[in-house]
Amino acid sequence: MPRHKEFVDRIAHAPNRRGFLRTLAAAAATLGGRRLSAGVPVPVPLNVKTQGKSRVVIARDAGLRGSGSSVDSGRLVKLLDRAMQSFCGCDSPLEAWTRLVRPGEVVGLKVNCLAGRGASTSVQLVELISERLQQAGIKDIVIWDRLNSDLESAGFRLGSKQRGIRYIGNDSAGYEEQLSIYGSAGSLVSKTLTRTCDAVINLPVLKDHGIAGVTLALKNAFGAIHNPNKYHLSVGDPYIADVNMLPPIRQKTRLTICDGTTAQYEGGPSYMPQWSWPFNGLLVAQDPVALDFVGWKLIEDERARRGMKSLEALGRKPSYIATAADARHRLGSNDPSLIERMEV
Numbered sequence: 001m002p003r004h005k006e007f008v009d010r011i012a013h014a015p016n017r018r019g020f021l022r023t024l025a026a027a028a029a030t031l032g033g034r035r036l037s038a039g040v041p042v043p044v045p046l047n048v049k050t051q052g053k054s055r056v057v058i059a060r061d062a063g064l065r066g067s068g069s070s071v072d073s074g075r076l077v078k079l080l081d082r083a084m085q086s087f088c089g090c091d092s093p094l095e096a097w098t099r100l101v102r103p104g105e106v107v108g109l110k111v112n113c114l115a116g117r118g119a120s121t122s123v124q125l126v127e128l129i130s131e132r133l134q135q136a137g138i139k140d141i142v143i144w145d146r147l148n149s150d151l152e153s154a155g156f157r158l159g160s161k162q163r164g165i166r167y168i169g170n171d172s173a174g175y176e177e178q179l180s181i182y183g184s185a186g187s188l189v190s191k192t193l194t195r196t197c198d199a200v201i202n203l204p205v206l207k208d209h210g211i212a213g214v215t216l217a218l219k220n221a222f223g224a225i226h227n228p229n230k231y232h233l234s235v236g237d238p239y240i241a242d243v244n245m246l247p248p249i250r251q252k253t254r255l256t257i258c259d260g261t262t263a264q265y266e267g268g269p270s271y272m273p274q275w276s277w278p279f280n281g282l283l284v285a286q287d288p289v290a291l292d293f294v295g296w297k298l299i300e301d302e303r304a305r306r307g308m309k310s311l312e313a314l315g316r317k318p319s320y321i322a323t324a325a326d327a328r329h330r331l332g333s334n335d336p337s338l339i340e341r342m343e344v
Helices: 003-012 017-031 073-088 093-100 123-135 148-153 191-196 219-224 239-243 247-252 288-305 320-325
Strands: 053-060 106-111 140-145 165-169 180-182 185-187 199-203 205-209 213-215 253-264 281-285 339-343
Touching (some): 073 093, 073 253, 205 288, 219 247, 239 320, 253 288
Parallel strands (some): 205 253
Antiparallel strands (some): 053 281, 253 281
C-alpha cells in the first residue's frame, strides 16, 4: 500500500479527536522519510510571519573582509548569528537553531557547487552552520549537491573524517526509480533528499544566471533532480516553480540561507570575477519566493549602479518567481506589500 494511502486510512479510522491527533502525529513522523527516535517531537515549521508578511532578513557587515580579500570567520559567525536571531526574533543563536531543528533528525545542507571556488556556497559558511546545528543537538549532517566532483571543486573535502558530517553527491546516492510529477516537471528525485534527510536547509548563492535571470532559493532545487537540463526553456518558467512543487522538495525544506558573501550580477552561473562584488551579507527566509524576489532586486540594483541593462531588457526577467507565487503554486509571496524586508 502506498505510504500516503496508509496515512489517509489511519486518520480516517481514528475514533475521536484525541485519537485523531495521536494518529496524525505518528503518521506525520512516518511520512517524514524515517521515524524519529522515541521522545523526539515531530518538528513544527517556523512559519515566521509578521502581520501576514513573509520575513526576509538581509544581514550585512561592511568589515567582513577586513583589509584583505578573505572573509573573516569570526565576523562571519557573528553575521550568521545576527541573521538567525533577527529572523527568529530571539536572543541567542542556540534558541534560533533549536526552533528550526530537533535532536534526532538528519539535517541536509543543500549547497550550490556548480561554479567551483568563487561562486559556490562558502565552505566557511557551511562549517559555521554545521557547528551551530551540532550545538543544537544535531548529530547527523549531510552536505549534498548533484556531483561529488562539484562538491570537491567548491572546496569540500569528501574524504575528511568529521564527526557527524557526511558529504554526498547524487551521483553516488542515486535517484528514486519512480518519477515525481507536477505540471511541466517530471523528475527522479535524489535519494539523499527522499531517504536520508529529515529536513533541509537550502544554501544557494546570490548570483545572476545567464538563462534563468537569477539562481537563488528556487533554482537551487535543480540540484535535487536528475534532469535539470530539461527545464531551462522560457527562462525556466514554469519549470522552476513546478520542480519546487515536487513533494520531497516542498515538504522537507525548512529554511533558506542565501550566501551573499561574494555575489555576482552578470555571467552566472559560472564564476566570473569581473562581474562579482563583495555584498558581504546573508539573506535568510522561510519563504523561497520572497527571498528570490528580494535577491533579484538586489542584483538588479547592482546592475543599475554599474550602468547595465535590466534582466527584463535582456529578455531574462525571472518570471518563474511570479509563477511560484500564483494561485496554482502558492509557494510564497512576490508582492512587496506582503514581504517584511528586514535589514540588520
